[in-house]
Amino acid sequence: MAYVSWVAWPDLPAVVHGGKANLDGTPDMVPRLLLAVALPATAAILGVVLSAVGLVGPRVEEALHLPHRWTARSLTRSMNTVLSLLSLFLLVAHGTLVLGQAGRGIPVEQVMGVAVGLLLVGVGLSFPRAEARYAPATVLHRWWTAARVPAAVAFAVVGLTQTAASLLVPTSPLPTLVPLLLLPALGAAAGVAALRSRS
Numbered sequence: 001m002a003y004v005s006w007v008a009w010p011d012l013p014a015v016v017h018g019g020k021a022n023l024d025g026t027p028d029m030v031p032r033l034l035l036a037v038a039l040p041a042t043a044a045i046l047g048v049v050l051s052a053v054g055l056v057g058p059r060v061e062e063a064l065h066l067p068h069r070w071t072a073r074s075l076t077r078s079m080n081t082v083l084s085l086l087s088l089f090l091l092v093a094h095g096t097l098v099l100g101q102a103g104r105g106i107p108v109e110q111v112m113g114v115a116v117g118l119l120l121v122g123v124g125l126s127f128p129r130a131e132a133r134y135a136p137a138t139v140l141h142r143w144w145t146a147a148r149v150p151a152a153v154a155f156a157v158v159g160l161t162q163t164a165a166s167l168l169v170p171t172s173p174l175p176t177l178v179p180l181l182l183l184p185a186l187g188a189a190a191g192v193a194a195l196r197s198r199s
Helices: 002-011 032-063 072-101 108-129 139-168 174-198
Strands: 015-021 027-031
Touching: 002 032, 002 072, 015 032, 027 032, 032 072, 072 108, 108 139, 108 174, 139 174
Parallel strands: none
Antiparallel strands: 015 027
C-alpha cells in the first residue's frame, strides 16, 4: 500500500475527492496526504488490534472465570482469517482509489464493487471453520453448529450477486444496494439454524 502511494504521489493533485459530497452537492475534497496514508494506517491499526486480541483475549476470559472460552488456537486462527481478508480488501481499495485519483483510468466503482463482493464471499467461506465457543451441551453451541453453513451460504450468495452486479451493471445503483440483502439473508440463515438445532 505504501508502494502504491509512493508511485502515484507525483500524479496526485494537491486535493482529491474524499468520496463524499457536501450539503450543497459539491464534492468533499481532502489533501492528497490523507488519501495516501488513511488506508495503510487503518491496516496497521487493525494488525495491532487483532494481534492483541489473540494474545490478550484468552487471558481476559480466564481472569473473568467465564464458563465457556475460546481456545487460544481457535481465537488466533479466527483473527488471522479476519486480518488476511481485511488486508487484501484494503490493499485493493487503496490501490484502486489512489491510482484512480492519479488518473490511471481505473474503473473505481466497478473494482470496489467486485472487491466488496469477494470480501463477503471470503467471510462466508470462513464461517464453517469457526469453532463454537460454547460447551457442546448448550443451546448456543447447537445453534451455532447449525448456523455456520447457512450463514456461509448467505454471505457467499450475496457476495457473488454483488460481484456479478458490479461487473454487469456497474453504472447503475444496483451494486450499492446488493449488500442490503445481507440482513434478510442472515435472518433466513438464523431461522434455518434455529429449526435445525431444535430438531
